[in-house]
């Protein structure tokens with residue numbers, strides 16, 4: 001039975017809920033956030049892109065018009081579960097067709113969660129070129145709401161001077177494999193609020209809620225405020241017990257809300273510093289002049305000088321361990337666990353000499369029909385059969401109500417921020433980095449016994465080089481649930497897979513696919529029916545011709561001519577150019 005208070009709260013929500021409509025023309029604009037002018041993907045002629053601001057209970061409608069002329073687009077609302085609205089999730093060829101130039105597409109969904117999220121392009125690495133922004137959901141009942149005087153959104157991100165399609169083609173080229181062992185492009189700069197030297201006006205003796213979002217595509221960031229501590233109160237949309245830190249470590253796509261108390265008196269200004277975690281870059285390709293730092297300012301008094309920015313951040317190993325952020329609701333480990341899924345993460349060269357990422361030796365290649373449409377059109381007796389989704393999407397079918405553990409072992413020396421769509425998951429076990437040159441640490445058989453009483457819950461987790469994690473979630477959100485590394489280079493390299501979550505229940509939901517979604521498929525001749533190869537009728541199980549190699553067009557580009565012949569500005573290791581991912585493993589303790 002609902003309590004009186006819950007009923008009252010629901011009534012208040014019902015009265016105040018509103019529809020927020022955004023009309024977005026996605027187009028090329030010029031941007032120079034670090035002083036280097038380049039084309040960027042903006043909205044309505046502007047970059048940085050706008051934020052989505054909503055209250056819990058609102059309906060958000062985003063009408064996207066693709067004015068890019070030469071690239072497709074698609075938008076994902078990161079961390080939004082899309083319960084009952086999987087067709088609005090955004091990843092191209094998973095829950096929708098990409099939106100071609102000249103076409104419009106409407107996203108329309110209810111906001112049932114609270115906290116700090118973001119939105120970004122989910123096709124061809126496009127968010128690296130600028131198509132990204134905060135998504136903030138206010139909650140009148142948030143545990144800290146009475147205490148806060150003012151709220152400030154603070155994004156950190158990495159930024160490139162070259163455009164993503166070009167960099168992807170370079171990254172996935174045999175040339176890069178030969179010269180640099182398949183190294184990822186290293187960003188040129190770090191940004192705060194898509195700029196540098198940003199001033200945040202601060203009044204004395206106030207409580208500020210900073211909503212921190214890493215909107216970058218590769219580097220984790222260390223963030224600190226000069227002489228101001230941060231009280232963490234939210235992690236990826238989950239309220240947490242208040243925990244004070246002096247440095248915050250934010251992997252790509254992760255978010256935190258922190259309370260910062262301003263000084264009682266304003267005798268000086270203070271620096272805000274963010275720094276890329278250079279451990280994530282391959283040795284031998286880090287440009288000698290790379291500046292991983294960006295500075296912003298807590299400005300109490302514009303007439304006073306700005307203090308010098310610290311020359312470097314002192315990486316505090318403890319700041320990397322997010323297990324200390326305990327959910328306020330003290331949710332116990334879910335159980336009993338009905339399914340354990342081992343996932344081995346690895347990189348290796350394919351027959352085209354491309355550096356491909358994989359789960360269990362399978363590198364993702366997009367199907368010919370968006371996977372959601374395969375699930376919606378399949379006969380009831382086949383919808384639970386993973387074969388119809390194509391073996392190169394690595395489909396795993398999950399049954400409604402199952403409690404699933406993903407046992408993820410990282411055979412790669414680099415750290416990876418893994419993101420599960422549609423859920424926040426419990427972190428049941430997690431190691432620090434394993435031995436520098438492998439083999440990876442082994443997940444203890446009794447990991448469940450050592451689980452924390454109230455495990456960290458979030459939607460993106462960094463798994464360290466040659467380390468592991470076990471994450472747990474309940475199958476309660478019918479739809480196609482993408483799981484992938486949030487390093488954009490690795491998405492394009494195939495470090496992606498799909499869970500086909502409760503497909504029988506999905507078919508019964510009666511999802512309405514809006515006309516704009518059908519139109520963009522029709523315009524490109526993409527089928528909305530059939531298996532991963534677009535076959536139906538008597539041929540649902542016929543997957544012949546399933547590609548085993550990535551298609552260059554998957555990289556959002558119409559630029560085969562731009563296949564690089566020289567490597568952009570890299571700094572080959574003269575001693576051993578093929579050396580890959582040899583770096584100091586700083587954090588070797590087991591954390592759970």
Ligand SMILES: *[C@@H]1O[C@H](CO)[C@@H](O)[C@H](O)[C@H]1NC(C)=O
Nearest residue numbers: 149204205206207263264265
């Ligand atoms: C600071 O603010 C608190 C209330 O938030 C108030 O009680 C206190 O007097 C203030 N102190 C100063 C020095 O303004």
Ligand SMILES: *[C@@H]1O[C@H](CO)[C@@H](O)[C@H](O)[C@H]1NC(C)=O
Nearest residue numbers: 204262263264265266267268
């Ligand atoms: C400013 O406040 C601090 C305590 O927050 C105090 O130690 C210091 O003396 C104050 N300075 C001035 C100039 O009032």
Ligand SMILES: *[C@@H]1O[C@H](CO)[C@@H](O)[C@H](O)[C@H]1NC(C)=O
Nearest residue numbers: 344345346347348349361411
């Ligand atoms: C990981 O990939 C390497 C090649 O890069 C290969 O030698 C190794 O056997 C692979 N390990 C697993 C567990 O797949």
Ligand SMILES: *[C@@H]1O[C@H](CO)[C@@H](O)[C@H](O)[C@H]1NC(C)=O
Nearest residue numbers: 342343344346359360361362
């Ligand atoms: C992946 O490949 C490696 C190396 O070839 C092999 O040892 C391992 O058994 C394979 N794993 C799976 C899940 O197929």
Ligand SMILES: *[C@@H]1O[C@H](CO)[C@@H](O)[C@H](O)[C@H]1NC(C)=O
Nearest residue numbers: 443444445446447448449450
């Ligand atoms: C789990 O197993 C490890 C050895 O793998 C052992 O050291 C530890 O005590 C065990 N923990 C529990 C709670 O059984």
Ligand SMILES: *[C@@H]1O[C@H](CO)[C@@H](O)[C@H](O)[C@H]1NC(C)=O
Nearest residue numbers: 390391392543544545546548
């Ligand atoms: C995937 O299926 C295709 C078509 O049936 C087949 O050619 C290919 O060998 C399969 N690949 C794997 C890794 O099973």
Ligand SMILES: *[C@@H]1O[C@H](CO)[C@@H](O)[C@H](O)[C@H]1NC(C)=O
Nearest residue numbers: 028039070163165557558559
């Ligand atoms: C698309 O056009 C923009 C603006 O002219 C240009 O900067 C960009 O490189 C082009 N992209 C591709 C993939 O050709």
Ligand SMILES: *[C@@H]1O[C@H](CO)[C@@H](O)[C@H](O)[C@H]1NC(C)=O
Nearest residue numbers: 161186187188287568569570
């Ligand atoms: C940006 O990075 C690329 C790749 O490392 C490099 O080629 C280019 O020279 C850099 N640009 C600047 C201005 O540092």
